[in-house]
Amino acid sequence: MLVILKRDDEEISRQAAQLIAGTVQRNPDLRLGLATGGTMIGVYKELVRLHKQGTLDFSRVVTFNLDEYLGLSATHPQSFHHFMREHFFAHVNIAASNIHIPDGTIRSNYDQYCAGYEEAIHKAGGIDLQLLGIGRNGHIGFNEPTSSIGSRTRLKVLSKETLDDNSKFFAPGEESPRCAITMGIGTILEARKVLLLATGAAKAAAVAKSIEGPVASAVSASSLQLHSDVTFIIDDAAASQLTQRDYYRRVMEMTALLTPERLS
Ligand code: GLP
Numbered sequence: 689m690l691v692i693l694k695r696d697d698e699e700i701s702r703q704a705a706q707l708i709a710g711t712v713q714r715n716p717d718l719r720l721g722l723a724t725g726g727t728m729i730g731v732y733k734e735l736v737r738l739h740k741q742g743t744l745d746f747s748r749v750v751t752f753n754l755d756e757y758l759g760l761s762a763t764h765p766q767s768f769h770h771f772m773r774e775h776f777f778a779h780v781n782i783a784a785s786n787i788h789i790p791d792g793t794i795r796s797n798y799d800q801y802c803a804g805y806e807e808a809i810h811k812a813g814g815i816d817l818q819l820l821g822i823g824r825n826g827h828i829g830f831n832e833p834t835s836s837i838g839s840r841t842r843l844k845v846l847s848k849e850t851l852d853d854n855s856k857f858f859a860p861g862e863e864s865p866r867c868a869i870t871m872g873i874g875t876i877l878e879a880r881k882v883l884l885l886a887t888g889a890a891k892a893a894a895v896a897k898s899i900e901g902p903v904a905s906a907v908s909a910s911s912l913q914l915h916s917d918v919t920f921i922i923d924d925a926a927a928s929q930l931t932q933r934d935y936y937r938r939v940m941e942m943t944a945l946l947t948p949e950r951l952s
Contacts, residue, residue, distance in 0.1 A: 689912070690919040690943065690950060691899060691936040693927050697887045700921050701730030703951075704819070704885055707919070708735060709744050710952040711817050711881075716748045719809075721818030721876075722776075723754050723829075724768045727885050728821060732776040739780045746782045750812050752805075753789040754820070754829035755870035758843065760792045766857050766864075767792060790841070790869035802841040802869060809875070818879035822886050825849045826894040826907035830870035837903075837911045839872030873911050882918045884909065886926040895922055896929035919950075 694700045708731070712718050722728075738744040753768060762769035769789050777787060788808055794801050809815060820828050825847060831839065832847040845867050846854075858864045876882065886895050898909035899920060905911075912918045927933060943950055 689899065690939065691927075691930075692919060692921045692940060692951075693933060693936055694921060694923050696923050697727075697730050700727075700885055700887060700923055701734045703921055704731045704883060705734035705738065706952055707883060708817065708819070709738050712744060712746065712749060715816065716745065717750070718748075719750045719752070719812050719814065719816045721752050721754065721815040721871075721879055722772065723819045723821050724771045725821040727887055728819070729775055731819070731885065736776065736779040744780075746780045748786075749782055750786040751782060751788060752809055752812075752815060752871075754818075754876075755868050756790040756792040757865035758792050758794075758867040758869060759865045762789075762792075766854075792865075792869065794869075798843045798869070802843070805841045805869075805871075806875065815879040817881045817883065818876055820876070820882060820884040820909075822884060822891055822894055822898065822909050823850060824853060824890050824894055826898055826909045828873070828876060828884070828909050828912075830868040831873050831876075831908040833906050833908065835873055835905060835908050837877075837905060837914070838874040840874050841869065841871050844868055844870050873908055877911065877915050880917065882912060882915055884912065884918065884920050885922070886920070887923045889925040889928060891922075891926040892929040895920070895926050896931075900931060 694703060756768045760767040764770060790805055822828060825833050830844050832844060851864060855864050897907045901907060901910055903910045903913050
């Protein structure tokens with residue numbers, strides 16, 4: 689597990705975009721797992737900037753988003769379909785047929801639909817690089833606390849904490865979705881490389897438990913300790929409860945010296 693400490697959101701976005709861009713340049717057919725949330729906005733902005741500059745071609749990239757709210761259509765302003773279009777897809781050259789996001793409008797046969805999403809990932813050859821944010825309760829995707837470490841794409845009931853965090857994005861009086869379709873932790877752990885970004889003091893406890901705590905279903909992101917190629921990029925505020933910050937800085941220095949390809 690590589691822990692990269694950065695000062696703020698801007699530095700994180702630049703470092704993450706550089707890493708993603710480098711991976712796309714080395715493998716133009718990259719199967720890229722994407723995430724939503726405020727933390728991702730700067731990363732997408734930077735990727736769009738690199739694309740417009742002419743240095744980044746997404747024409748052969750295939751994408752799979754982590755999750756979508758159940759009950760929201762692709763045009764709903766709070767849907768993850770809408771988020772992805774606004775912040776990324778409308779501004780780069782990813783073929784529409786290469787974009788996969790769970791469909792929040794399905795009303796039946798959930799297990800069959802979710803198995804189909806898993807099958808699509810499998811048929812594409814698996815995810816090469818999965819981008820992740822983290823919830824205050826340690827969730828990744830919408831894998832709420834107590835999600836099984838072996839879980840696959842499925843319907844998931846959202847926790848009280850997540851409902852509270854999300855309610856502010858919905859219009860007053862509008863009911864926010866109670867459920868979502870999300871890739872499972874087992875699905876995420878099969879990605880060849882994982883990149884998790886976190887900013888702000890509200891994420892500090894979840895980040896510390898994920899990196900330095902025991903692997904536990906109570907903190908979904910702690911399951912990433914079982915993966916062989918995970919990079920956390922976190923700002924000072926989100927890193928404030930880590931006890932080994934000096935060590936992570938020394939590892940970073942040596943990584944830059946000995947294996948710089950891990951950073952680009
Ligand atoms: C949602 C998404 C997660 C994301 C989280 C954090 O719950 N399902 O994938 O990590 O939001 O969002 P933010 O970056 O806005 O804190």
